[in-house]
Amino acid sequence: MAASPAMVEARDLAVTYSLRQGDVEALAGASFSLPRGETCAVIGPSGCGKSTLLYVLAGLLRPTAGEALVDGEPVRPKRLKTAIILQDYGLFPWMTVERNAGLGLRLRGAGAAREKETVGRILGDLGLSEFRRHYPAQLSGGQRQRVAVARALAVEPDLLLMDEPFSSLDALTREGLQETVLDIWRRTGLTVVLVTHGIEEAVFMGRRILVMSARPGRVVHTIDNPAAGRADYRRDPAFHRLCTEVRSLLPAARAGDETGGGAR
Amino acid sequence: MNRDDRRGLRALLDYGGAFLAVLVVWELAALAVHRPLLPGPVPTLAAFARGMFTAQGLTDGLGADFLVSSYRVIVSLIIAVVLAVPLGLWMGRNERLDRWLAPVVYLLYPVPKVAFLPVILLFLGVYDAPKIFLISLLVFFQILVTTRDAARQVSRQSIYSMLSLGASEGQIYRYAVLPACLPKIFTSLRIGLGTAVAVLFLTETFATSLGLGYFLVDSWSRLAYVDLFAGVVALGVLGFLLYLLVEWLERELTPWQFI
Ligand SMILES: Nc1ncnc2c1ncn2[C@@H]1O[C@H](COP(=O)(O)OP(=O)(O)OP(=O)(O)O)[C@@H](O)[C@H]1O
Ligand SMILES: [Mg+2]
Numbered sequence: 001m002a003a004s005p006a007m008v009e010a011r012d013l014a015v016t017y018s019l020r021q022g023d024v025e026a027l028a029g030a031s032f033s034l035p036r037g038e039t040c041a042v043i044g045p046s047g048c049g050k051s052t053l054l055y056v057l058a059g060l061l062r063p064t065a066g067e068a069l070v071d072g073e074p075v076r077p078k079r080l081k082t083a084i085i086l087q088d089y090g091l092f093p094w095m096t097v098e099r100n101a102g103l104g105l106r107l108r109g110a111g112a113a114r115e116k117e118t119v120g121r122i123l124g125d126l127g128l129s130e131f132r133r134h135y136p137a138q139l140s141g142g143q144r145q146r147v148a149v150a151r152a153l154a155v156e157p158d159l160l161l162m163d164e165p166f167s168s169l170d171a172l173t174r175e176g177l178q179e180t181v182l183d184i185w186r187r188t189g190l191t192v193v194l195v196t197h198g199i200e201e202a203v204f205m206g207r208r209i210l211v212m213s214a215r216p217g218r219v220v221h222t223i224d225n226p227a228a229g230r231a232d233y234r235r236d237p238a239f240h241r242l243c244t245e246v247r248s249l250l251p252a253a254r255a256g257d258e259t260g261g262g263a264r
Numbered sequence: 265m266n267r268d269d270r271r272g273l274r275a276l277l278d279y280g281g282a283f284l285a286v287l288v289v290w291e292l293a294a295l296a297v298h299r300p301l302l303p304g305p306v307p308t309l310a311a312f313a314r315g316m317f318t319a320q321g322l323t324d325g326l327g328a329d330f331l332v333s334s335y336r337v338i339v340s341l342i343i344a345v346v347l348a349v350p351l352g353l354w355m356g357r358n359e360r361l362d363r364w365l366a367p368v369v370y371l372l373y374p375v376p377k378v379a380f381l382p383v384i385l386l387f388l389g390v391y392d393a394p395k396i397f398l399i400s401l402l403v404f405f406q407i408l409v410t411t412r413d414a415a416r417q418v419s420r421q422s423i424y425s426m427l428s429l430g431a432s433e434g435q436i437y438r439y440a441v442l443p444a445c446l447p448k449i450f451t452s453l454r455i456g457l458g459t460a461v462a463v464l465f466l467t468e469t470f471a472t473s474l475g476l477g478y479f480l481v482d483s484w485s486r487l488a489y490v491d492l493f494a495g496v497v498a499l500g501v502l503g504f505l506l507y508l509l510v511e512w513l514e515r516e517l518t519p520w521q522f523i
Contacts, residue, residue: 060424080430090425094443094520103439104429135520155429 005072007036007191012066026052028216039192041206049217083152084161104155142173311494329479340399348407356415395467403456410452414445
């Protein structure tokens with residue numbers, strides 16, 4: 001094989017949810033591609049299909065039309081080197097931190113010794129060692145998020161999909177965790193797709209930024225942002241210029257899809 | 265003293281207080297009625313102790329009946345759980361299966377199964393089998409419906425999490441669906457326990473000469489009111505011990521609920 005294929009390739013993805021109340025078109029004609037070892041931020045109005053897009057890339061949801069390739073092959077749910085961190089972290093309240101973090105290894109039958117060693121190391125890296133025996137309910141939001149990161153990393157993925165992982169955290173915790181993820185990315189060279197609704201987060205983390213349209217979502221702008229991933233990027237005037245540009249490119253959310261707001 | 269010890273002591277004091285309050289009300293009521301129909305706690309508990317803690321009582325007195333009844337209730341509950349939980353989880357996760365089975369369940373659930381006792385007796389004889397069958401049947405439906413509803417509510421996110429980590433269908437049940445449903449299963453088990461003891465009494469009032477139900481009916485027909493009340497105490501103690509057992513199991517199996 002001459003050139004290695006793109007790590008992620010989406011071709012004209014469409015997803016329509018069939019509900020009793022009628023069909024909801026979540027994605028329509030979403031296309032993009034991402035080289036191996038890159039980070040990519042996906043930003044778009046609420047309800048435009050960002051989570052849906054990640055589900056498709058993770059093989060959890062079959063697209064209604066189009067196709068998604070990961071590492072040159074059509075996605076399948078059991079691709080073991082794809083890890084996803086869901087919007088609500090997806091931790092299990094009945095497992096302690098170490099059981100949650102080791103779940104992927106356990107499901108693969110990795111063996112207790114290997115699980116203990118890997119989980120111990122990763123929890124140590126993420127500053128969670130002393131919370132090993134705690135349950136998620138006993139942790140702060142930032143700690144829970146780190147457990148979710150630990151669980152994703154424990155299976156040594158080459159593709160990490162994250163769905164608004166830091167959105168419910170305070171600014172300082174969020175910036176700390178962004179650093180942590182970038183650190184891991186620099187060390188391991190994995191490919192990262194990060195869904196976010198934070199413009200600054202997208203610009204800081206995404207070496208490629210995909211701006212999506214309102215629902216049904218497609219990729220309407222692709223911005224190259226090679227400076228992302230530098231620790232001091234936030235203080236660079238270019239950073240702020242790009243934030244302003246992304247803001248002007250973002251379409252308004254479609255009425256009725258806005259979540260969380262106090263408007264109603 | 266750690267937190268759990270303190271909690272244990274608190275529980276002991278609470279239970280002791282409640283027990284004492286029941287005794288006081290009982291004594292006052294007995295004094296007010298002042299008839300052999302309602303013996304006070306002292307003679308009753310003496311008869312209870314004689315029946316439960318002497319060799320004679322244990323071989324063919326109250327103790328023997330207590331053991332037989334405990335055996336029947338516990339076996340019935342185990343059978344009900346073992347059958348209802350897997351089926352409930354499966355129905356909750358499998359819409360096709362649920363569409364077929366739900367109508368059958370709803371048709372059978374409200375039917376008073378006690379009406380089948382004569383035919384059950386005819387086919388299963390007069391020993392433990394018909395009682396265990398009837399109690400299991402009643403509790404089975406209670407646990408089945410609760411478990412099915414709990415399994416339905418397991419979030420799509422949990423399932424996605426499991427799938428993305430490469431879980432098989434069996435692993436999804438084991439690591440995600442079952443634990444998510446356990447708290448509700450325990451609640452239904454506690455409700456089922458009450459049902460079980462109540463139905464036990466009924467099944468033991470005819471076609472048998474063993475068990476607390478028989479003991480009560482027999483004491484009554486002999487006008488032995490102290491024995492009658494000792495039997496009632498034994499029935500209460502049986503329910504209470506089972507309740508403690510379920511409570512303990514719940515703490516062991518769902519520790520995350522108690523943090
Ligand atoms: N399971 C589902 N069944 C039916 N419709 C769904 C389902 N999940 C999402 N949708 C619909 O699809 C559209 C896209 O949803 P999605 O969750 O992908 O949006 P999102 O971009 O992640 O939004 P947010 O930023 O609020 O998380 C929404 O309009 C939503 O109502
Ligand atoms: Mg989303």
